[in-house]
Amino acid sequence: MQINVNCRIPVARESESDFVVPILVDIVAPGKFSIDSAHDDLDSEYIVGRVWAERLDWFLAETLGFSPVHLCDAASSTWLQVYETLMSKKRNGFRKDLHLEDMVDDLVFVHEFLIHPEVPDRLPLLDAALRSISSNQSLVLMYHEPTEPPPVDDWELRDLGFKKIARSSLLLRDNQYRYPFGDAHPGGRAVEFAANAEHEEWLLDHWNSLIADHPSL
Numbered sequence: 001m002q003i004n005v006n007c008r009i010p011v012a013r014e015s016e017s018d019f020v021v022p023i024l025v026d027i028v029a030p031g032k033f034s035i036d037s038a039h040d041d042l043d044s045e046y047i048v049g050r051v052w053a054e055r056l057d058w059f060l061a062e063t064l065g066f067s068p069v070h071l072c073d074a075a076s077s078t079w080l081q082v083y084e085t086l087m088s089k090k091r092n093g094f095r096k097d098l099h100l101e102d103m104v105d106d107l108v109f110v111h112e113f114l115i116h117p118e119v120p121d122r123l124p125l126l127d128a129a130l131r132s133i134s135s136n137q138s139l140v141l142m143y144h145e146p147t148e149p150p151p152v153d154d155w156e157l158r159d160l161g162f163k164k165i166a167r168s169s170l171l172l173r174d175n176q177y178r179y180p181f182g183d184a185h186p187g188g189r190a191v192e193f194a195a196n197a198e199h200e201e202w203l204l205d206h207w208n209s210l211i212a213d214h215p216s217l
Helices: 058-063 068-075 077-086 123-133 154-159 180-184 197-210
Strands: 002-007 020-030 045-056 106-115 138-143 170-174
Touching: 002 123, 020 123, 045 068, 045 123, 045 197, 058 068, 058 106, 068 077, 077 106, 077 170, 106 123, 106 197, 123 154, 123 180, 154 180
Parallel strands: 106 138
Antiparallel strands: 002 020, 020 045, 045 106, 138 170
16 A cells, blocks of 8 residues: 655745645555556556645744744644644743653644554555655644544554643654654554555545535645
């Protein structure tokens, strides 16, 4: 299986909005070999998972003289919540209880993700997607919203290094620290799954419903 990453990065960073980069990740599985009466049809590829995230280029913005609070305020209420949750009351650094290093390249917020339920092993797919859109100096965040059924189990989130931030609805993964899945599988773990057009159709239909409240995507 493969990870395809699509980013829209501005050529020049001239305003606050230029430092929030939208990212769309497709998880692609090989198709089953099929032969019809007309011709030999080689294996196709089908989308069986998708992740939508935004990356805030924190260090670059500060280097160019932009204030992080102004960036977050200009971006969205979600990013402003992220800023207010991570920063100390005096706004002079990160909260001490989060044990974050001062040197952070970027913040990645995962808005939505979806993997086809027939895929047998989703943990390595999510880990590969997160690694593809963040670096060792990244903070990765997402909402922790109880749903039924949940998109992933709490033990899977813990294995991926996510911890709930106290007094908030946010989960945080600091890429500077080791985490169980990464320790066990530093090079990732292969997932064997042969997909077909119906898998991709299901994924795209459910994805469109999932992001219906996000017209900007």
